[in-house]
Amino acid sequence: MIKVVGLSVSLLMATIGSSAFAQANSEYYNDHYCTTCHGVDGIGNEEVSAPRLAGMEVWYLQRQLESFRAGIRGTHKMDLQGIEMRAMAEDLSDASIKDIVAWVGTWEFKPAPITFAGDAEAGKALYTACASCHGAQAQGNEAMGAPALAGQNDWYLATQLHNFKKAYRGRQPGDRFGSQMIVMASMLVDDTAIENIVSYINTLGR
Ligand code: HEC
Numbered sequence: 001m002i003k004v005v006g007l008s009v010s011l012l013m014a015t016i017g018s019s020a021f022a023q024a025n026s027e028y029y030n031d032h033y034c035t036t037c038h039g040v041d042g043i044g045n046e047e048v049s050a051p052r053l054a055g056m057e058v059w060y061l062q063r064q065l066e067s068f069r070a071g072i073r074g075t076h077k078m079d080l081q082g083i084e085m086r087a088m089a090e091d092l093s094d095a096s097i098k099d100i101v102a103w104v105g106t107w108e109f110k111p112a113p114i115t116f117a118g119d120a121e122a123g124k125a126l127y128t129a130c131a132s133c134h135g136a137q138a139q140g141n142e143a144m145g146a147p148a149l150a151g152q153n154d155w156y157l158a159t160q161l162h163n164f165k166k167a168y169r170g171r172q173p174g175d176r177f178g179s180q181m182i183v184m185a186s187m188l189v190d191d192t193a194i195e196n197i198v199s200y201i202n203t204l205g206r
């Protein structure tokens, strides 16, 4: 297995190419397969735009891997990060997904570092529209299919809100969960609203 610790991901990708990486690992992964991008302890890595996985709900983790594999997510040509992740998932078998979920799902919840300093009070008012699905503490709600947002990397939440707003994510046929977010994200009128709501989410569940 390629030794990736201490090696920058872009260098790694330049050396072997991301699809070769996926292929070489389609039925085989080790401790570095996910953390190469998703950060030490799965806490997220802004440099490569890969979010925190540590503490992610297993049902959501599994659904996202299946959505990437099925091309329900990570298909729009402007969704560059999604496309990158899809390459990681597209060759996974059901058994591999099960194994990965059983493994990654045990990683202890660790809230991601805060990098945003928007107006959390203004964000709080906006968040009232989100609580019915994501929970008052942004703890997530499996029955609604809505993941926890608390503790997730703020830059990643903002990217996803932009992606839903522009329909880079959620418009693919079959994406019945993502499509719900397109309407919700369109209520956030500009970058400031997105920054404020994410700054409020940063105050929850820590
Ligand atoms: C080459 C880098 C790379 C590797 C390796 C990688 N990922 Fe990702 N992953 C990403 C990026 C970038 C995103 C963000 C996609 C986006 O912005 O939509 C992502 C997104 C995800 C998401 C969606 C998170 C969410 O909150 O919706 C999950 C789940 C995920 N990855 C799981 C994994 C797992 C499990 C592994 C190991 C089997 C893995 N990834 C390996 C780059 C990678």
Ligand code: HEC
Pocket (backbone or CB within 6 Å): 063, 126, 127, 129, 130, 131, 132, 133, 134, 144, 145, 146, 147, 149, 152, 157, 158, 160, 161, 177, 178, 180, 181, 184, 185, 187, 188, 197
């Ligand atoms: C009608 C229910 C519903 C409401 C209301 C809602 N969401 Fe969501 N949200 C979802 C679902 C379902 C998903 C999962 C989409 C998927 O599986 O791809 C999601 C996903 C997200 C994601 C992506 C998370 C990730 O890890 O990739 C973000 C960010 C988000 N919602 C923020 C918000 C914000 C902010 C609001 C309020 C403005 C909001 N949501 C309102 C149902 C909802």
